[in-house]
Amino acid sequence: MAVRTRRGEPLSLDEIHATALRLIDAGGAEALSMRKLAAELDVNPMSLYHHVENKTALLAGVCGLAISQLRLPPDDGRPWQEQLRALAHAYRSLAQAHPRLWAYVHEHPEVVDRKEGMGAVLRRILHAAGVPERDVEATSEILYAFVTGFVYAETRDHLGEHPGAEDVDRSYEIAIRLILAGLASGEAFDTQP
Amino acid sequence: MAVRTRRGEPLSLDEIHATALRLIDAGGAEALSMRKLAAELDVNPMSLYHHVENKTALLAGVCGLAISQLRLPPDDGRPWQEQLRALAHAYRSLAQAHPRLWAYVHEHPEVVDRKEGMGAVLRRILHAAGVPERDVEATSEILYAFVTGFVYAETRDHLGEHPGAEDVDRSYEIAIRLILAGLASGEAFDTQP
């Protein structure tokens, strides 16, 4: 079952994912090529294809690995405002841990299943916030878009230059409060009963 | 000055931009290649480089052409809410006119100068909305991120399947109202004087 490889140990999927993530962190997803990855692993490029279907599957795997790190806030008794803050914070932390990978995620939203995990928690919170039932789904999509839009822009800028973490955090605070106040007002949902 | 070309007329930058936009509308920016574009124009690939520095410059040109279509709402006396709606609407219309090109714009924000046009109008409106001076800049960036995030998601989904334009417009209405209510509340800006 084992073939004498030019390196010691045979390849493993985890090792592939880990090195791919390293390369992406260093140079972005567009700097990742199967050949460079193979070189990094001291392996023939084609060997990768025995562990991974193709490059997009590889990238999906790496993204899934990162997403699985997301720690969703539990449904404790805290007010919905705090729970929403916690959820946004968890998402933002994830993005900040691997900004370049997250750029890829933003550009390929299909790798993250919004129906799962995150989406459910978000809908629960919106329900608690008094959003009318028929608008919970749409509002969930909207807030997801707002947060991803903000975090995308933030991580992008952050890669370029460092404008002072204080300003950034203040911006983040303003953004969150805008959303909370908008939700709390209830003015967004009263077109017809 | 003119060389017998394999087609009749010599190439022009406008013609290049127009056909590039057509190809992008049809298959997205990633389906645009210099060779395909040249074939479409019945010209040798290298001929393009006498009118365009390279591919990214070409894409920037096409984007700029689209962006120049943006009709910024004038500073009439209307309340800031309506002006903000108008601005968002203008932006959204632009994206909907060329969704696939806009996907590229979202993924390469550097092609659009936020300091210019759009940004100035947005800051003016926020000022009228009573946003404290020191937070106008940050809030402008935030709203820009919110709107682009929403429009990006919307145009993306819209490319996949057609979930009914009514739902989409209702979502858009909710999103706008969320922002307006959040701004109107003033709760986002009272950390310290």
Added chain:
DNA sequence: AGCTCCAGCCATACGCTGTATGGATACGCT
């Protein structure tokens, strides 16, 4: 008229990409 200049166009080539195809190797199992 003859000259140069050069804008516009094209042919060739290089290094890069993802991956289809098929062959080599070496272990576990019967």
Added chain:
DNA sequence: AGCGTATCCATACAGCGTATGGCTGGAGCT
């Protein structure tokens, strides 16, 4: 002993952006 199979590798193909350099033929000048 021999087979199945998991893993790895060599070669090759089509496509990409573009560097380099050569051709052509009108414009402008002497």
